Amino acid sequence: MRHIISLLLENEAGALARVAGLFAARGYNIEALTVAPTEDPTVSRMTIVTRGDERIIEQITKQLNKLIDVIKLLDISGADHIERELMLLKVRTHNGHDREEIKRLSDIFRGRIIDVTARSYVIEMTGDSAKLDAFLANLAPSQIIEVVRSGPTGILRGERGLHL
Amino acid sequence: MELSGAEIVVQALKDEGVEFIFGYPGGAVLHIYDALFGQEDVKHVLVRHEQGATHMADGYARATGKPGVVLATSGPGATNLVTGIATAYMDSIPMVVLTGQVPTPVIGSDAFQECDTVGITRPCVKHNFLVKDRRKLAETIKKAFHIATTGRPGPVLVDIPKDITDPNVKIPYHYPETISLRSYKPKVKGNPRQIKKAAELILQARRPMIYAGGGVILGEAATELTEFTRLLGFPITLTLMGLGGYPGTDRQFLGMLGMHGTYEANMAMHECDVLIAIGARFDDRVTGKLDEFCPYAKIIHIDVDPASIAKNVPVDVPIVGQVKPVLADLIAELKASGKKPDADALAAWWQQIERWRAVDCLRYDRESPLIKPQYVIEQLWEATRGEAYVTSDVGQHQMWVAQYYKFDRPRRWINSGGLGTMGFGMPAAIGVKLAHPDSDVICVTGEASIQMCIQELSTALQYKTPIKIVNLNNRYMGMVRQWQEFTYESRYSHSYMDTIPDFVRLAEAYGHVGMRIEKPEDVRPALDEALKMKDRLVFLDFITDRTENVYPMVEAGKAQHEMRLPPWINVDRELA
């Protein structure tokens, strides 16, 4: 099962290394990880996407909680939540047909073209990871110059939230 | 008060009430060493190898419950500590380790004696810090002591760059009396609903079993555990780390469980219907094959670390909290209920247990013309009236102490269980002796283990720590040889040494007394003689039967009840 774990942690040097080291040392799977400071500069918010059965996820959350730098955490995939990932994508547009086709497809997926040259577009797109996967699946590999994905972030729906 | 960084380190240790610091100097800590000079409050013990410092601090901590403190320089000083830090980490021992680091401006430049100490130790500490601002130094040291000693204890390292300790830069000093961390609030009391549930399950038990471990020692809960066990009249077993948490000479005690546990303890584990696990972590040396572990039991688990609960074995009633208050609440709950478990069922269960006990699995050949290692330990127990502090190294000798020295009190048995570190025993004994100068402190070791930190014999002389070393010299890495005998058709690949030092002369070279004992009838007189030499370290080199094995044994991949008993015991015949 895929799980999204949100953490609040001390914005200290080494905190990220502790989390990454824990996953490596205990052989847990880590699919994606994002981290940035919050409105309180002493606190960072991290989102980890991982996979495992219930027992492994339970151990992962307990072991993360045990890290001294971790203030709070929540497995948001267990509740009603919103997931978003940012993708920047550079594609080849060698002829008018390509340009038309890619523009149309990008519109359907609510992407925005944010850089244009004679031979390329840069598209910006957000959504859950499955949507970004679907967009990529519609392009031929030869059309893609590069793909940059942020990894998913997430938040609970409604009033409830993960805060200090 | 205005102090330099170096003075802050020393003053903080004083304010923390630190008695001893085990260390070794070098460039990056010279400012700190200068601040240590000429003061007597914190006594510095100069070791001969940094690994020795960690084991001494560790032994001191295990014997007192207070954190052990270590000081070493950057680079090789720090890397030499790693084995000892990992040893403490695996057994949850409170320790504060201070290391010097190259000056902040050159960190990351491959400076002389630079290594990423925080990175290297991260996986084997409870937490670590790199101090980059001298104004945070005192507070960081306070945090280190707080984290090391609370919750599930463990080692904490503070890495201090040399410029932070500059004697010429003074700042106001304030050492916080208490500290609170928003990200670290370990639980103390157990959830009352869970305690109620546990009490209900206990009262329904027909074949109960108590399985307690190192958490009872670490949590100072031997008194509560004893009261709890006696109140219920249940059988109890202890892990290697829990020995002494309940009196070893008591009838309700079935001996240690696990790989080298007694027949009765392992059988009772296998057959029980309610298992009460207390401060124990279901280690693989205890459970054996997991699928067949305690197949009939509902399990209650008390542990301060939620991550210990249901890590290896699913649990029915988890209770997160310190053993001491949780047991006190559980006792109160049981008393208040006015109920008792079914007495007839319990009597029948005890009858079954006594049949297992009658197998007498620890029986060995007492007529042998060779010195049997078990005999040495039995005699040691008698000669010290069971009251000594006993440390050990790792191997067969360690298991024989666990089986034959009956510890009645906590903190008397000091050994490396989780990491299994050869070289631990003798330095640990020095740390224990410093803490308890008037008690007998014995290090039981093997001729292979003792050589791993032998240099600390010199430290022992300097600081007048007259420990007694009982070397069970079987001219083999006995534990390795035993595995090779059982699983590699006796191909003894590199498990013996063709050259073993003359330990008597070695002890003498270090300024101590050495004795070699080759006959069974000389065992007791030698022990008595050594124990009488109150102010000398005595190295007793017992030449033992080199083919002896540790029994019972749950071999790798076997379930707990599938023990290999000694060839001279036929269980079927015994039980018939």
Ligand SMILES: Cc1cc2nc3c(=O)[nH]c(=O)nc-3n(C[C@H](O)[C@H](O)[C@H](O)COP(=O)(O)OP(=O)(O)OC[C@H]3O[C@@H](n4cnc5c(N)ncnc54)[C@H](O)[C@@H]3O)c2cc1C
């Ligand atoms: C050669 C060799 C052979 C061995 N054979 C055996 C064997 O036959 N049998 C055996 O038992 N072991 C054996 N061991 C040791 C084994 O490897 C483990 O170290 C040991 O079983 C762990 O003991 P424990 O479960 O008591 O846990 P510990 O490592 O002592 O851990 C303590 C547990 O208690 C918790 N705790 C700590 N403080 C508190 C508190 N205040 N309140 C509540 N909970 C707390 C901790 O979170 C942890 O879960 C052997 C080791 C060696 C080297």
Ligand SMILES: Cc1ncc(C[n+]2csc(CCOP(=O)(O)OP(=O)(O)O)c2C)c(N)n1
């Ligand atoms: C540092 C270290 N290296 C290797 C081992 C593996 N090991 C476990 S027991 C043992 C042999 C110990 O021999 P000895 O000290 O003579 O004790 P004996 O088993 O003979 O009593 C070895 C090599 C270990 N536990 N620690």
Ligand SMILES: [Mg+2]
């Ligand atoms: Mg040996």
